Amino acid sequence: MTYLLALDQGTTSSRAIVFDTDGAQVAVAQREFQQHYPQPGWVEHDANEIWATQRDVAIEALAKAGLKAADIAALGIVNQRETLVVWDRATGEPVCRAIVWQDRRTAAMCRQLKDAEPIFRTKTGLLLDPYFTGTKLAWLLDNEPGLRARAEAGELAAGTIDSWLVYKLTNGKQHVTDASNASRTLLLNLQTCEWDNELLDILRVPAALLPAVVDSSGVCGEVSGVDELNGIAIAGLAGDQQSALFGQACFGKGDAKNTYGTGSFLLVNTGTEVAASHQKLLSTVGWRIGGVTEYALEGSVFVTGAAVQWLRDGLGIIKQSADVEALANQVPDTGDVYLVPAFAGLGAPHWDPDARGTIVGMTRGTTAAHIARATLEGIALQSVELAEAMRADTGLAIDELRVDGGAASNDTLMQMQADLLQAKVIRPKVTETTALGAAYLAGLAVGVWPDRPTLAKQWAVDREFEPQISADEAAAKRARWGEAVERAKGWAADD
Missing domain, CATH: 3.30.420.40 (ATPase, nucleotide binding domain)
Structure with a gap:
């Protein structure tokens, strides 16, 4: 029997679910993590705690299923969207807490940028709202001492939660994001699926910070540095709602x-x-x-x-x-x-x-x-x-x-x-469609399922x-x- 591992990194907890090739749940592990509210309207997470809980539940889920890394065909990651992590490329350590999608600290910035909203709307499909990642990143560079200079010097990496987890899972070898997560940042041109220089200029975001944009289904690295998971292909990435659409x-x-x-x-x-x-x-x-x-x-x-x-x-x-x-x-x-x-x-x-x-x-x-x-x-x-x-x-x-x-x-x-x-x-029958979508994307990439019609028959x-x-x-x-x-x-x- 072949198995897939889905890492489901949510706003309040990290989960891992093992699925078999019928799309049935074999084992699950889940851990909550702390929410930080330093000021009214601000919401933050400890990115290291997110990594630790997600790593630990992955190990736990495999143990519950009685499986080893060699039994897992691939893993897929599905994540809370729009949440921002910035880390040091040399040490792999976050430079500050993650700014969560719910955070409203950039409301004033969004109002100041309203004249540019038609440009963002046309290119990204999004509205100018604190919900999205781009203004969070701009705010951080402007308000955390020394960050802008370090970013421009190429010392820092930024990304959404999928980027952070892939970076940690690959022991710093891969800095990537998938197209679905990238489309939630206010920085991606929907038509080209590439970072847009005009949008980067408006928000004053150095391109050197950003991850490479990859397919949602495709091998983008393999786990190293986590003994119980080493060698597993990372083959599926998607934001939570897009993953649920795929899982359905x-x-x-x-x-x-x-x-x-x-x-x-x-x-x-x-x-x-x-x-x-x-x-x-x-x-x-x-x-x-x-x-x-x-x-x-x-x-x-x-x-x-x-x-x-x-x-x-x-x-x-x-x-x-x-x-x-x-x-x-x-x-x-x-x-x-x-x-x-x-x-x-x-x-x-x-x-x-x-x-x-x-x-x-x-x-x-x-x-x-x-x-x-x-x-x-x-x-x-x-x-x-x-x-x-x-x-x-x-x-x-x-x-x-x-x-x-x-x-x-x-x-x-x-x-x-x-x-x-x-x-x-x-x-x-299976309502864990968010995690299932990540498993499907990963399995397609490594040939566990030949095509989408085969997956549709399992629904x-x-x-x-x-x-x-x-x-x-x-x-x-x-x-x-x-x-x-x-x-x-x-x-x-x-x-």
């Missing part, structure tokens, strides 16, 4: 998936052409294989699963997140209550950082069950907004949505999603949800939701 076998133009986690991320495959968005969605690289780049449109919702955590931790109306389904099912509807979970502003398609969480429509008869149900509907309705924006941008029907992530196990939420989207929602359905309400009823709910969203917008704006 969304290989055809128009195929779409939605991942329900802390936030939600809906991606649709747009084929080999960049689909420009007029709805404030993001154009991004899906993956690059054999030198051929395929693209996706992405919509990001900042708070979905986190809203359920708020019901648990903030309101105390449920004891654990899974309890939300039973509570929501105590009532047949929300009683015209709408909850807009804009706790961190609104993402796509609104991009309103000043929006705030809002509950509208409450009466004296409103209960905890109504609020719980409105929370689930709010999660589904935010995804409907993304899907409608994608339909408008692409002309694609999106009549089928593949789902994954923790909340995809909530049958009530999935039924709401089908109802409000007026489309079939399909939950696969299997757990349950399908069909709409159970009329299109008119769904449209009325969406219109009412739009009114609630308007009440949430701009709340935190100051002079």
Whole structure:
């Protein structure tokens, strides 16, 4: 039997999963690591802790599976996107903590650069927002004493988490990133899949800092310096949402998936052409294989699963997140209550950082069950907004949505999603699609699977949800939701 190892480096934990050639999970290991909040709006990670936890869970997962490095055909890396690491090329040590994708310290810089946003939008498919890596790197060079001079002298290396892990796994031999991660930096030209000199000049980022851009599926090095892993080929790299799209076998133009986690991320495959968005969605690289780049449109919702955590931790109306389904099912509807979970502003398609969480429509008869149900509907309705924006941008029907992530196990939420989207929602048997995508990319590169049609045959359905309400009823709910969203917008704006 042949096995693949997926390293799943997330925002709060590092995981490793061993898969067999049927795509079945053989063993898993996971460790959380510390979050650092040095100032309001700042979020940092210790890059050495990320490396140590990811290395250790890889070793642990192999041990749990009773396997050795020689049993692993290849490993793939999937990672939290946009997070920045800068390190010393000579020592391999980070020069400071990693700046996490959630970090907002560059908000003022983004406002100052607004006149250049059309250039960034055209070339990168992204908006100017602190979310992305480029302004984090520019900020670091301007604010950490001595870094700019060292960067210009070629003494430093920078990259997203995939770059950092490959560098450490190869004992400093490889400084690379894949096209999907590179497309999240504000520095990559989507059309050429190369670093763009004009964008580098605007942000004053020396090209010498940056990694080589490689295929998402392809051998880019092998592990050395970690006894239990030495010799394993590193053959798959992808950002987490693109990896989930691949793991869901969304290989055809128009195929779409939605991942329900802390936030939600809906991606649709747009084929080999960049689909420009007029709805404030993001154009991004899906993956690059054999030198051929395929693209996706992405919509990001900042708070979905986190809203359920708020019901648990903030309101105390449920004891654990899974309890939300039973509570929501105590009532047949929300009683015209709408909850807009804009706790961190609104993402796509609104991009309103000043929006705030809002509950509208409450009466004296409103209960905890109504609020719980409105929370689930709010999660589904935010995804409907993304899907409608994608339909408008692409002309694609999106009549089928593949789902994954923790909340995809909530049958009530999935039924709401089908109802409000007026489309079939399909939950696969394997919901670890983010890690599975990395394993698939690695396995393709070394011939474990011959092609994508073979992988598509492995994708299997757990349950399908069909709409159970009329299109008119769904449209009325969406219109009412739009009114609630308007009440949430701009709340935190100051002079």
